Amino acid sequence: MYRSHVLVCGGTGCTSSHSHEIIEKLESEIAARGLQDEIKVIKTGCFGLCALGPIMIVYPEGCFYSEVTVEDVPEIVEEHLLKGRMVTRLLYDETVQADEIKSLEQTKFYAKQKRVTLRNCGVIDPENIDEYIAHDGYQALEKCLNRMTPDEVINVVKDSGLRGRGGGGFPTGLKWSFAAKNSADQKYVVCNADEGDPGAFMDRSILEGDPHCIIEAMAICGYAIGASEGYVYVRAEYPIAVKRLQIAIDQAKEYGLLGENIFDSGFNFDLHIRLGAGAFVCGEETALMTSIEGNRGEPRPRPPFPAVKGLFGKPTNNNNVETYANIPQIILKGAEWFASMGTEKSTGTKVFALGGKIRNTGLVEVPMGTTLREVIEDIGGGIPNGKKFKAAQTGGPSGGCIPADLMDTAIDFDNLTAIGCMMGSGGLIVMDEDNCMVDIAKFFLEFTVDESCGKCSPCRIGTKRMMEMLEKITEGKATLEDLDKLEELALYVKQNSLCGLGQTAPNPVLATLKFFRHEYEAHVVDKKCPAGVCKALLNYKIKEDMCKGCTLCARKCPVGAISGTVKNPHKIDTAKCIKCGACMESCKFKAIIKE
């Protein structure tokens, strides 16, 4: 028995800020004081509050230390672990109230969350199968194999109302029943961990923090549909997730939880990892399977659906990581328990990756139906630097945006679709008044132009032409007629593309046109970018009353666009100016503004 447990986050965010060095230092400092038999250091998955990383929690007290550095470690070991005095200066201030330590669950960030798929992230050591087993791990698989028929398993998943968390929102139980119905000598279970939506990282965090739950869920799916082999397709950009998943697979094989005759039931299941190589379109299920087969990841028309003809031409079931992460809990606690969370048509919880202009960037899991306002203001802690909330972008390059006046929308699949938005995989990027919505639409379109596989022309050519129109707009060369053309083309691409990538690529444009048409019009009619982002529409100006005539800006200007004499106000020739901003950076009197 240990008297203290020190949990250090080993997720990608905290590892990037050197949490592994903190762990090494902790272990050496603890050993130097001979405490290694009393205190255990555990490297866990993501706690969710990435903004405050690296994060360390000390139990039994439940002290939440934030932004810990290697230099802080000796003090924590000496003061807290040896002498029992907390290092208050490092405690997350939300957890300290009138000198009392509040539990993490009471902080605003965690209070409204409901952690189902993330339940083990930041709690267990993901590289140790025993810790997963101690948290009810593999009990659901045992229950399925020995006490349920495949049909019963599928019915529980159907009754739970679980819908695919990868973006589409298709009922999971129904999908399983399609694959189960088709008979073949070989079927496959595929897990889509090719999390391509920039700004979403829940799938990565689940794989890093709780890899065994995905293995267990895939084995359950294999039993339900009659498959004995599975593939996990992971982004190569996620090295930590890949490593931990491989460790987990090896451990599960060693324990007989993968392989032949699992739990003496006669059921065999084996799992392989395949790495992606950086192609967004491989998140589309037919493209993903083509890629596993070793080809260019191009999608193909459906039907035939994967449940009929999928991987290697065999019936295949494909779900994403977050969807699978719900399965063991649904089997153990029942369909009613799961359906009691969330809304009528969107049951359960959803994980969101909060990013952008928000105080608490990180991962949050809330019941479906939570309003955007609760997520951003209560959990996310609002917008930093006293700026105003402008919009939240959901669903990445396939999604849309939610403007400030719709902040009380309850987030679920159908509500978001109704306002022309999309749940997507759960990236939630917050934007403030400094972000230009036309620029954001252009940013996403640039992404889809680059990632379009080129197989069908509406997507390959259509997105490119849309991109050119957006460039015209941000350069102030467009007319109002172009806006109508842009909208018409967007709808055409949406209706005529082959796969999900092209069908959703115009969404960011359509959504910003719908909610922020006035910003587009400002670019087109007034030739102004209200947020001050689009370079071509900015003009640098010297405020006469502030300029001391020091000549520094004139000397810094690379194109000689600034003229004036010593001690007299200077002037910028806007025709010569290349808008590099060098003058503004150099001015000591803040006399140069852009408008």
Add this chain to the structure above:
Amino acid sequence: MLKKISKFPFKGTPEQEAQLKALIEENKHDSSMLMHVMQQAQLIYGYLPFEVQVMIAEGMDIPLEKVYGVSTFYAQFSLSPKGKYNISVCLGTACYVKGAQSILDEIAKQLGISAGECTEDGVFSLEASRCIGACGLAPVMNINDEVYGKLTPDQVAGILAKYKEA
């Protein structure tokens, strides 16, 4: 996506070739392992020169056209060598809305190269990357395996200087 193809002559060593041959031997019976072989080959050589793609095609008995098709389809495969220090600036959404573009612009300005290029002395190469998932630290960049977070353009010169000396 358009790929920059190397004009540098191929300089593979016999050790590298032996490693590649062993890798091909191990996987040649399963054509679905093509991407795995190419990923490992890129680790061996640092990029995928045309000569290496030919060896893979012949060794695995897969048409060269297909190998080349795969190498140009996926962003991860590089057809030109990287610098001693490869700088990759994350242009994921979370980083972008927090000003990642200005970080990329500043580095490009300081090194005199644009994204996808390598400096003439072979010390630095620059690329814009997809989301690396460290959104809590946005904007982020990687120099080889080192991660730099919460960046501002004025930190760029100092960080680059560290590598120029090394």
